[in-house]
Amino acid sequence: MTGSAAPTTTDLQEQLARIERMNAETRKFVEEGLKLSAEARKLARDATIAPYTAIFAAFTAGAAVVGAVVTLVKILGL
Incomplete structure (x- = not known):
């Protein structure tokens, strides 16, 4: 016997x-x-896209300023 x-x-x-x-x-x-792994991938993707988003926003703001200046010039007849 094994004893157990x-x-x-x-x-x-x-x-x-x-x-x-x-x-x-x-x-x-x-x-x-x-x-946590999915969140890390999302943060890495967002960090990659962020500079392009800022550049796009800057171009959009620049276009708005140019449009405002052109409109002002037309209104003033310069």
């Missing part, structure tokens, strides 16, 4: 419950890691 008794049903149920809790915790950590 066979595990009871209660012991097996406790072990299964512990394993399920560990699996749920692992899934939670994996999901959190995936969310």
